[in-house]
Amino acid sequence: MQKLVAIKGMNDILPPDSARWEWLEGTVRSLMARYAYRNIRTPIVEPTPLFVRGLGEVTDIVEKEMYSFEDRLNGEQLTLRPEATAGVVRAVVEHSMLYDGGKRLYYMGPMFRHERPQRGRYRQFHQIGAEALGFPGAEADAEIILLAQALWAELGLQNVRLELNSLGQPDERKAHRAALIAHFERHQDALDEDARRRLHSNPLRILDTKNPAMQDIVEAAPKLIDFLGAESLRHFDTVKAILDANGVAWSLNPRLVRGMDYYNLTVFEFVTDQLGSQGTICGGGRYDYLIEQVGGKPAPAVGWALGVERVLELLKEQEVPSPAVAPDAYAIVPDAASLPAVMAALQRLRAQGVSVQMHSPAAGTEGMGSMKSQFKKADASGSRHALIFGPDELARGSVTVKPLRQEGEQLERLLADIPAWAGTLQSLR
Structure with missing residues (x-):
């Protein structure tokens, strides 16, 4: 097809x-x-x-x-x-x-x-x-x-x-129009087809011509401001x-x-x-x-x-930079069984104004994919932080926050306290 x-x-x-x-x-x-x-x-x-x-x-x-x-x-x-x-x-x-x-x-x-x-x-x-x-x-x-x-x-x-x-105003343009027509009629042989067609219907538009051969005639034409x-x-x-x-x-x-x-x-x-x-x-x-x-x-x-x-x-x-568009955080999910709990936490983060991209495995991938591949995608996304929802973290009701774009130690944060620490993830957007 x-x-x-x-x-x-x-x-x-x-x-x-x-x-x-x-x-x-x-x-x-x-x-x-x-x-x-x-x-x-x-x-x-x-x-x-x-x-x-x-x-x-x-x-x-x-x-x-x-x-x-x-x-x-x-x-x-x-x-x-x-x-x-x-x-x-x-x-x-x-x-x-x-x-x-x-x-x-x-x-x-x-x-x-x-x-x-x-x-x-x-x-x-x-x-x-x-x-x-x-x-x-x-x-x-x-x-x-x-x-x-x-x-x-x-x-x-x-x-x-x-x-x-x-x-x-119209009456001033009318006087200028008459002078313009008279000027272009004196140089009719030098006008291109478009200008000849407009000569009596819309002579003002001839002034806007891009034809290099007509520039001298246009420059010498009566100027509207004088009318x-x-x-x-x-x-x-x-x-x-x-x-x-x-x-x-x-x-x-x-x-x-x-x-x-x-x-x-x-x-x-x-x-x-x-x-x-x-x-x-x-x-x-x-x-x-x-x-x-x-x-x-x-x-x-x-x-x-x-x-x-x-x-x-x-x-x-002019190479003017525009604000970079990247998520504040990328969610790394080692175990598909934890998705309900992870996605509930991500919804709460988004409700606090945090931009979060959740990892989704490519077609044909078994499970959620390796941690290595997930971190690679987190880096490619431009995110400032990785949110690691490992089984140990979820068992403690927490998530590990790892900086990706700046120095700093990774911290474990309680999911129950999301409103208190969500703002630390947000970039200036």
Whole structure:
């Protein structure tokens, strides 16, 4: 029978790598709580019109990358979510979450885009994101950027630079759009097929081209920031002033437009030079019109999303250690007849918060296996202690605790006193 394997670009996450994921997710949860962000979980499958309306019809995601299909039972057009912001906004509108004021939310989960798998970029990929909805002020933009900056510090990441831009408001973009079209029309012969297709439908996206042959034309294009009015500039200046006051370095990138149509005013990306072409590890901005676009009452919002795989790649590239995941103790059981008593003791230890791995013999092994083989497995597990449940110890109602990772004598401990000594087994986790 043919062996079944995972779909290309959709990867299994196995131990010990999964421990790094858990460490990252735990760090995020702790940090989000300090900034008063609450967790939200939305469906993986959403109505296709949500993304067409929210992201824009003339975006790479909608045109080329979405996994869309028709529900065979009712004919509804459905899509595996390619990003989470539209779904979060849909949930906020559907459940009238802003009726009593703004909300700070965060999410974690898988997204799906049909693109060529490469380092840090997969067809099923994972994002962590933060969204502040219902807050119009520039301080919300700055706070959410500071939140991401704090995460890099918590994780121990270095050399991640912040790039900023402002997309202004629709009327300002409209004036810039006209100037942009006129500029690119004068150089139409030098545009690639993708740029020509977008010239009149979404010329702003041409600025994001990766085509080296078009870089000079793009560099010479009119800059949106020159078309911003006083209010948009004041908003942007406030964001920059707050970042400056917090010692956050940033650089202005007038070509930064982001990939979705829903952004306005502040946009930003956190970028590294250590991941090749996949240098953006986190990006976002303000999207004050998306809530209305998906059927809600007009309300401001700002947010970001980070690529989990890219952040983990960067952590590996920078050799940032994550906490080792190993049991506090490994139970060595010479005699299978003692298993009921041993497992009762282990349950009591676990109830005290001790992580214990019990020895289980390999298939085909007679009995519990030799003491030598059990100690070998105890050492391989990374445990700090071995718990030896020999017949003599059990007859005395005790267990021998033997240190495996540090110097120290082995001690015999009474099982009746587990609450008194269990804490001595626990590592710093």
